[in-house]
Amino acid sequence: MSILIYAESENGKLKKTSYELASYAYKIAQNTQDQVVAVAVNAQNLDSLGQYGVSKVVSVTSEELSTFNSETYSEVLTLVAQQENANLVIISQSANAKYLAPLLAVNLEAGYASNVVALPELEGGFTVKRSVFTNKAFGKAEIKTDTKIVGLSNNAYGLHENQVSCVVEDFNPSISQSGIAVQSVDKNTDKVSIADAEVVVSGGRGLKGPENWHLIEDLADVLGAATACSKPVSDMGWRSHGEHVGQTGKPVASNLYIAIGISGAIQHLAGINSSKTKVVINTDSEAPFFKAADYGIVGDAFEVVPQLIEKLKEFKASNA
Amino acid sequence: MKILVCISNVPDTTSKINFVENDTKFDTNSVQFIINPNDEFGLTRAMWFKEKQGASVDIITVGQKDVEPTMRKCLAIGADRAIRVDAEPRDAFQVAKEIANVAQEKGYDLIIAGRESIDYNGGIVPGMVAKYLGAQFVNTCVSLEIEGSNATAVREIDGGKETLSCSLPLVVGGQKGLVEEKDLRIPNMRGIMMARKKPLEVKPPTVEDIQVEFSSFSKPAPKGDVKLVDPENIDQLIELLHNEAKAI
Numbered sequence: 001m002s003i004l005i006y007a008e009s010e011n012g013k014l015k016k017t018s019y020e021l022a023s024y025a026y027k028i029a030q031n032t033q034d035q036v037v038a039v040a041v042n043a044q045n046l047d048s049l050g051q052y053g054v055s056k057v058v059s060v061t062s063e064e065l066s067t068f069n070s071e072t073y074s075e076v077l078t079l080v081a082q083q084e085n086a087n088l089v090i091i092s093q094s095a096n097a098k099y100l101a102p103l104l105a106v107n108l109e110a111g112y113a114s115n116v117v118a119l120p121e122l123e124g125g126f127t128v129k130r131s132v133f134t135n136k137a138f139g140k141a142e143i144k145t146d147t148k149i150v151g152l153s154n155n156a157y158g159l160h161e162n163q164v165s166c167v168v169e170d171f172n173p174s175i176s177q178s179g180i181a182v183q184s185v186d187k188n189t190d191k192v193s194i195a196d197a198e199v200v201v202s203g204g205r206g207l208k209g210p211e212n213w214h215l216i217e218d219l220a221d222v223l224g225a226a227t228a229c230s231k232p233v234s235d236m237g238w239r240s241h242g243e244h245v246g247q248t249g250k251p252v253a254s255n256l257y258i259a260i261g262i263s264g265a266i267q268h269l270a271g272i273n274s275s276k277t278k279v280v281i282n283t284d285s286e287a288p289f290f291k292a293a294d295y296g297i298v299g300d301a302f303e304v305v306p307q308l309i310e311k312l313k314e315f316k317a318s319n320a
Numbered sequence: 321m322k323i324l325v326c327i328s329n330v331p332d333t334t335s336k337i338n339f340v341e342n343d344t345k346f347d348t349n350s351v352q353f354i355i356n357p358n359d360e361f362g363l364t365r366a367m368w369f370k371e372k373q374g375a376s377v378d379i380i381t382v383g384q385k386d387v388e389p390t391m392r393k394c395l396a397i398g399a400d401r402a403i404r405v406d407a408e409p410r411d412a413f414q415v416a417k418e419i420a421n422v423a424q425e426k427g428y429d430l431i432i433a434g435r436e437s438i439d440y441n442g443g444i445v446p447g448m449v450a451k452y453l454g455a456q457f458v459n460t461c462v463s464l465e466i467e468g469s470n471a472t473a474v475r476e477i478d479g480g481k482e483t484l485s486c487s488l489p490l491v492v493g494g495q496k497g498l499v500e501e502k503d504l505r506i507p508n509m510r511g512i513m514m515a516r517k518k519p520l521e522v523k524p525p526t527v528e529d530i531q532v533e534f535s536s537f538s539k540p541a542p543k544g545d546v547k548l549v550d551p552e553n554i555d556q557l558i559e560l561l562h563n564e565a566k567a568i
């Protein structure tokens with residue numbers, strides 16, 4: 001038996017989450033005596049996964065798979081899972097992984113638990129801890145099928161090195177034609193996405209208008225962060241819908257979340273609760289965000305943020 | 321065009337989340353239930369297809385009798401017929417199979433579900449329904465146009481968007497963007513009166529198995545107090561983020 005991870009990549013480069021999935025799978029494999037196998041599509045530098053416990057990488061290279069397609073990609077994963085005799089498949093919670101997961105689950109007749117935040121309990125079944133009610137609670141759920149799929153939340157387990165010897169094998173499946181045609185992809189490639197970001201800098205209505213967003217962008221630049229916003233900000237068209245985070249927007253599971261001029265409404269906090277460290281900058285010391293944050297500055301964003309940008313530049317320069 | 325909208329009945333976004341019966345069940349006491357926000361965007365888009373392109377709109381919920389007020393609200397907003405599969409929803413597999421079975425019987429060109437339900441956040445039902453029906457599937461759908469038997473959809477991806485096309489039948493996992501927030505509808509008096517006369521069909525369940533079963537729930541540990549940093553002393557914030565939180 002084996003544990004299969006889906007190692008995602010971006011322009012041929014493995015994503016950080018792939019190493020996190022490998023670390024997580026290796027820890028489970030130590031208990032179950034399985035080996036960890038990874039499948040990667042059109043990616044390079046695959047033996048680097050060996051550093052995180054992957055013994056074998058199934059490398060699929062195909063022109064037909066050059067853009068992501070949930071149907072063809074779930075088919076590839078299905079074939080590899082069957083070939084490798086995988087009884088556990090672990091995927092990330094990227095938009096693409098979430099898209100293909102239900103299709104893969106039906107193909108493999110596997111129970112799928114999404115938003116998993118911890119290692120499974122293996123006694124008397126296979127039980128995972130999931131976040132539910134948009135991070136307001138956790139639920140324990142048993143996956144009862146023989147083959148299981150776990151969707152691991154970003155940053156929930158972290159990276160843990162475990163060097164093993166790793167072989168890379170090519171696999172060239174014949175892939176059926178998909179009924180879905182990708183017409184165009186419009187992606188901001190020089191910016192980190194909220195889903196992949198270690199740090200997210202987010203602005204709310206307290207910033208008064210879109211003309212002030214250079215504060216958010218400059219701060220994000222220094223930190224190599226993604227930018228985000230509260231719902232009213234995207235509703236008013238100050239920023240695009242894609243940046244809206246919260247219960248009805250995108251979830252954020254970054255290491256650091258910096259909220260500027262955001263009050264901290266329950267629907268906003270729900271989406272960002274699983275970020276590790278939260279910082280708030282707000283003029284109103286009574287703003288509910290101060291109850292949810294780890295660090296806070298009661299102050300005016302227009303004074304605090306420019307200083308913070310300068311100080312961070314100095315800090316980065318002296319720590320480089 | 322025949323459209324089916326999948327409606328999940330969820331606690332209002334401001335609800336306090338608590339559990340009862342030894343932390344095995346969600347405490348519905350004094351909780352207000354609403355149409356899952358992602359589904360409400362889909363329902364409103366379906367109304368647009370009804371009004372502009374002459375589509376018929378059915379809604380479906382897998383749930384017990386207590387979900388009917390939410391279903392009536394969908395009828396008041398303008399859906400033509402409602403179907404309730406009389407079963408407690410226990411996992412995505414069961415719900416998706418029930419919906420697929422009904423869809424198989426009635427035949428729909430377009431099935432609109434939500435990207436995820438805001439209670440258990442599975443994000444699984446729409447994709448499974450598509451797969452069981454052999455229909456196309458577009459997730460995190462933020463724009464949808466149908467012409468004849470062809471669909472053009474925009475999907476939100478990490479860091480951008482992509483435009484997809486396919487032929488019907490199609491299942492979408494929808495969200496905000498399918499319509500704008502300001503276009504969401506509040507049922508008016510006439511709609512509410514008409515909804516009372518619209519058919520709400522109750523079907524017996526057909527699926528017994530489930531794949532993933534919740535056993536208990538817990539709440540996050542209360543967090544410590546915020547550490548306040550003086551706005552005149554920003555170096556301290558950087559120091560804390562670097563040395564204490566190890567976040568930069």
Ligand SMILES: Cc1cc2nc3c(=O)[nH]c(=O)nc-3n(C[C@H](O)[C@H](O)[C@H](O)COP(=O)(O)OP(=O)(O)OC[C@H]3O[C@@H](n4cnc5c(N)ncnc54)[C@H](O)[C@@H]3O)c2cc1C
Nearest residue numbers: 204205206230231246247248261262263267268283284301
């Ligand atoms: C069904 C539903 C779903 C929702 N989903 C979401 C969601 O997913 N995400 C989301 O974000 N919201 C969501 N909301 C909206 C949410 O309830 C709040 O209205 C919203 O989060 C408030 O945004 P805000 O903090 O930017 O604005 P405000 O609440 O107006 O807060 C602005 C803050 O800025 C501060 N401020 C003002 N001037 C300055 C200054 N110069 N410097 C520093 N601080 C300053 C103020 O003290 C205030 O705290 C939802 C609401 C509903 C009803």
Ligand SMILES: Nc1ncnc2c1ncn2[C@@H]1O[C@H](COP(=O)(O)O)[C@@H](O)[C@H]1O
Nearest residue numbers: 326381382433434436437442443444445
């Ligand atoms: N019990 C249900 N009845 C009808 N539709 C549902 C039900 N549960 C989920 N759905 C649909 O599936 C979508 C995704 O739900 P989930 O997979 O539970 O996150 C929801 O937005 C609904 O459109």
